[in-house]
Amino acid sequence: MKRIGFLSFGHWTPHPDSATQSAADVLLQSIDLAQAAEDLGADGAYFRVHHFARxxxxPFPLLAAAGAKTSRIELGTGVIDMRYENPMYMAEDAGAADLISGGRLQLGISRGSPEQVVDGWRYFGYQAAEDDPSGAQAARQKTELLLTLLEGAGFAEPSPRPMFPNPPGLLRLEPHSEGLRERIWWGAGSDATAVWAAQQGMNLMSSTLKDDESGEPFHVQQAKQIRAFREEWAKHDHGFEPRVSVSRSIFAIVDDRDRRYFLGSGDRDDQFGYIDSTRSVFGRSYAGEPDELIDELAHDEAIAEADTVLLTVPNQLGVDYNAHVLEAILTHVAPGLGWR
Structure with missing residues (x-):
């Protein structure tokens, strides 16, 4: 059995062929798609976070609004770039959004992906050390602080003359949402960062891109990454069982619209190249008749290792069509793979 959700990058562009012409369009349609996915029986609605881009x-206003409009589906991110974040303020926002949703947030965080601008986090007022030019270490330090804050222990000395009465002892950030600490995921781009996530007690989120560490097919390398994460997790007593998600672009061709959009578009080979001077591998996409997809996906080692599959959706094609994309996978593909 797999949890199945969607992952939206939330693209918008003022183009006549786009169903999302503005930021307002993509925000409101994201909420509608979360509702539609819940109605179809999907398990998660996840949203990408990119700064300085259309x-x-x-994420938190969107997650809170989607949480208020739905009742069951998980709501998450994939991923929040921690270089841009104030962990204190983030803990408050996350706690509030989680409480609005009734404890359904699943927050994917990471160092982030290649940016639209040079060192974008610096425009947000953050600096990295001279020996940390990419901000990777700063992102980890902020993550460690966020995890501590989400545990809910008091740490701040109360004022002797507060505006309102305080509970006894040191104060914590409010609102605090119990259980959110166990629903933080790290977007790992390498085996080493997956191991670090396990050490920190975070779930593992692995997308369609990772460091090329062996030259093997993407799904084989990703499966090894997942196994390294689980092996490290077993060495620690975090008090809960971890989850692992993988992202895939999968499109079942079941009608003429699908044929028009995706017939022949599935990239059947992994792509190898360099991103930010790092040798990387980008996983293939899948598009085909349901029986063909079932056969191909059955050989994906990383999907077999994961408990959650996030389906990337072409959000600019509109809510109705993206709901159709999800329904086609849930109805025609997932049962044949034993995911449902």
Missing amino acids: QLAS
Whole structure:
């Protein structure tokens, strides 16, 4: 059995062929798609976070609104770039959004992906050390602080003359949402960062891109990454069982619209190249008749290792069509793979 959700990058562009012409369009349609996915029986609605781009950026208003409009589906991110974040303020925002949703947030965080601008986090007022030019270490330090804050222990000395009465002892950030600490995921781009996520007690989120560490097919390397994460997790007593998600672009061709959009578009080979001077591998996409997809996906080692599959969706094609994309996978592909 697999949890199945969607992952939206939230693209918008003022083009006549786009169903998302503005930021307002993509935000409101993201909420509608979360509702539609819940109605179809999907398990998760996840949203990408990119700054300085015509895409979704500030996640917590969206997550809170989607949480208020739905009742069951998980709501998450994939991923929030921690270089841009104030962990204190983030803990408050996350706690509030989680409480609005009734404890359904699943927050994917990471160092982030290649940016639209040079060192974008510096425009947000953050600096990295001279020996940390990419901000990777700063992202980890902020993550460690966020995890501590989400545990809910008091740490701040109360004022002797507060405006309102305080509970006894040191104060914590409010609102605090119990259980959110166990629903933080790290977007790992390498085996080493997956191991670090396990050490920190975070779930593992692995997308369609990772460091090329062996030259093997993407799904084989990703499966090894997942196994390294689980092996490290077993060495620690975090008090809960971890989850692992993988992202895939999968399109079942079941009608003429699908044929028009995706017939022949599935990239059947992994792509190898360099991103930010790092040798990387980008996983293939899948598009075909349901029986063909079932056969191909059955050989994906990383999907077999994961408990959650996030389906990337072409959000600019509109809510109705993206709901159709999800329904086609849930109805025609997932049962044949034993995911449902």
